[in-house]
Amino acid sequence: MHRMAVTPRPDWQRKVEALGLHFHTLDGVPYWDESACYTLSRYEVDSIERATYALWEMCLELVQHVIDNRMFGLFLIPPEFEEIVVRSWDEDWPSIYGRFDLAFDGVGPPKLLEFNADTPTGLVEASVAQWHWLKETDDRGDQFNSIHDRLIEAWTATKAFDPAPIHFAAIEGNVEDYITVEYLRDTAIQAGLQTAYLDIEAIGYDTARKRFTDPQNRVITTLFKLYPWEWLTKDTFAPNILTAGTKWIEPPWKAILSCKSILPLLYQLNPDSPFLLPAWFEQPGFGSYVRKPIHAREGANIQVVRNGVAEEETDGSYDTSVCVYQQLSDLKAHDGMYPIIGSWVVHGWACGIGIREDSRMITQNTSRFVPHKMSD
Amino acid sequence: MSRMSREFGLVLLGSGILTAEYFTAPSPEDEMEKKADEQAAERTGHPAHHRSHYGHVPLFLFVHSPAYAGNKMGRPASYSPTTRAGGFGGAGRAFSGGGS
Numbered sequence: 001m002h003r004m005a006v007t008p009r010p011d012w013q014r015k016v017e018a019l020g021l022h023f024h025t026l027d028g029v030p031y032w033d034e035s036a037c038y039t040l041s042r043y044e045v046d047s048i049e050r051a052t053y054a055l056w057e058m059c060l061e062l063v064q065h066v067i068d069n070r071m072f073g074l075f076l077i078p079p080e081f082e083e084i085v086v087r088s089w090d091e092d093w094p095s096i097y098g099r100f101d102l103a104f105d106g107v108g109p110p111k112l113l114e115f116n117a118d119t120p121t122g123l124v125e126a127s128v129a130q131w132h133w134l135k136e137t138d139d140r141g142d143q144f145n146s147i148h149d150r151l152i153e154a155w156t157a158t159k160a161f162d163p164a165p166i167h168f169a170a171i172e173g174n175v176e177d178y179i180t181v182e183y184l185r186d187t188a189i190q191a192g193l194q195t196a197y198l199d200i201e202a203i204g205y206d207t208a209r210k211r212f213t214d215p216q217n218r219v220i221t222t223l224f225k226l227y228p229w230e231w232l233t234k235d236t237f238a239p240n241i242l243t244a245g246t247k248w249i250e251p252p253w254k255a256i257l258s259c260k261s262i263l264p265l266l267y268q269l270n271p272d273s274p275f276l277l278p279a280w281f282e283q284p285g286f287g288s289y290v291r292k293p294i295h296a297r298e299g300a301n302i303q304v305v306r307n308g309v310a311e312e313e314t315d316g317s318y319d320t321s322v323c324v325y326q327q328l329s330d331l332k333a334h335d336g337m338y339p340i341i342g343s344w345v346v347h348g349w350a351c352g353i354g355i356r357e358d359s360r361m362i363t364q365n366t367s368r369f370v371p372h373k374m375s376d
Numbered sequence: 377m378s379r380m381s382r383e384f385g386l387v388l389l390g391s392g393i394l395t396a397e398y399f400t401a402p403s404p405e406d407e408m409e410k411k412a413d414e415q416a417a418e419r420t421g422h423p424a425h426h427r428s429h430y431g432h433v434p435l436f437l438f439v440h441s442p443a444y445a446g447n448k449m450g451r452p453a454s455y456s457p458t459t460r461a462g463g464f465g466g467a468g469r470a471f472s473g474g475g476s
Contacts, residue, residue: 019386121475128386171465174473186388200474201465208458215453215461227464227474237463258476297476317470 001040001106002375003334003357008034009136020179021129026366032125033368034133038339038355039375044106045144045353051110051275052343052350055100058270059115063089063256065269074281075259076294076322078233084242085252093251094158095347096151096184096224097123099354101363102341105332109274110341112266113329114292118250118258119226121180122342122369126354127151128183130371142374145352147344148187154347155191162247164221165194167214172199177226184224200227205240212237212244222247229255230295260294260324279326288328293320299364304328314362331361338363339370 009015016024016032024032040048066072067089072082099120102110127147134143158166168185170177185195196214203220204213212220223246225232232238233255241248256262263279270276283291291303293316300316306328331338337357344352358367455461468474 020388116476119474119476121473169464171468171474174475177473177475180475182388183386186386189387190385199465200468201462202453203464204453204455204459204461205463206456206459208456213455213459215455217454217456217459225474227468228476231467231474232464234467235464236466240463297471 001038001044001104001334001339003036003038003337003339003370005035005335006037006137009133015132015136016129019128019132020124020183022179023176029366031366031368032129033357033370036335036337036370038334038370038372040106040144040372041375044104045374048102048104048110048144048341048343048353049350051102051112052100052345054273054275055112055115056098056345056348056350058266058273058276059117059257059262062262062266062269063253066256066265067253071265072256074261074265075256076230077255078238080239080242081233081252081255085255088248088251089253092161093247093249093253094154094161095250095254096154096158097250097344097346098254098257099123100343100345102343103277103329103331104339104341110343111277111329112263112275113277113326113340114260115257115262116342118254119228120342120344121176121226122354122356123147123180123344124183125369126342126344126352130354130369133371134373138373143352143372144374146349147346147352150346150349150351151184151187152191153349155188155193157347158188158222158249159191159193162222163193165196165218166222166224166249167220168195168197168224169200169203170226172201181224181226188224200225203237205237205244210240210243210245212240212246220246222249224249228258228295228297230259260292260296263292263324263326277327277329279324281324283323283325289325290328291320291323291325293318293323295319295322299362299367302362304361312360312362314364340367 012034013024021032067086077085098115098117100115101113103113104110131143131145134141166188168181170181185197188195198214202215206213214220264281267276267279286308288306293301296316296318299314301318301320302314303310304312336359338361339355339357340363342354355370355372356363356367357370
């Protein structure tokens, strides 16, 4: 795995905007950064693919373990929501996608840093923008990327499960979330589904029909929401989720996998896995580790402790009262940048990666997305 | 190993309707809907009948799925009298977005 400096395409901003990537620059600094790219060998891509499949399998086994042993408290799932979590699992409600964030030095096995199982973003960049970048800069080049195809496949399976129209919702006013949802809706449309978008704030609850509705008074039978379960269960409408009959995507059982409590539990269940770092529910008394709030996002409120001394900490608004602790993985720097592999699993397929890099070891929402290609 | 094997198209994001101006203009709805109407008319030969807050939605639906109209959030909502809205989004208001 190598980082190469490359020349950005002339007018690259307009090119990525044409694909929906309007958030290519944040505070005057490119977020989409094509002044460099990463090259990976076939062996390295195979390693990432193998790790992703193994991690996905371990995650599914973990969900079953949590349900069998009623361990919902570890994930701060409210007791009244346990039943819908179990039901969504037992009835196999459709799941579309997730993103494993991996530390990878190109030599040893990839190591799981976290799993964005419920509301992952960075999707348009990985699926669409970097593919178009590759085809324009190296028409014969290849890339670990069949995300788009797998998304359509996932929606096709969803349609087979239930052909009802699907509503798509995100928080009002957030460009990245909106574009992510619209891209997903795009792929659902291509799978033959009928769709509509609405802001999550616009969802209504009809007390007469006891159903969620959209502003046109249509019942929401299936809802894709880019809005995490730990927030849904705190909102005013939370009690109505249990009775309204809406099918949710991602499904309620993703409330387990999107919580960082999976990190120590995965390690307990699979201590010999080469793809897991040691992790604990209790703070280690010594050593080098990373403290992660179980429901923080985008690298917020992370603390890096090296040899028992806090070395680095990020800001954030998340509750740090419940954290997990993961052994520090010394990321390998490339030209002074620390890359994280975002490995996508769509409809059970390990189907592509997106790479974000930062000058700090903690990847945040301002970390740059850098495209990749295969070197052989 | 799975890789992208074919060219692919986008029906919403690639439509050219969802532009950066949407996010920067003070009141984008009118302009976006006008553009959506124009593009729908170009493709179909007659004016689009459905419009929405986000402009591009009805274009797609007009072309591909006329039976299920898009969300017309730029127009007055037509919730039933027994419906109330705004019960989701509160917990996320303190944060920048729901993605991760």
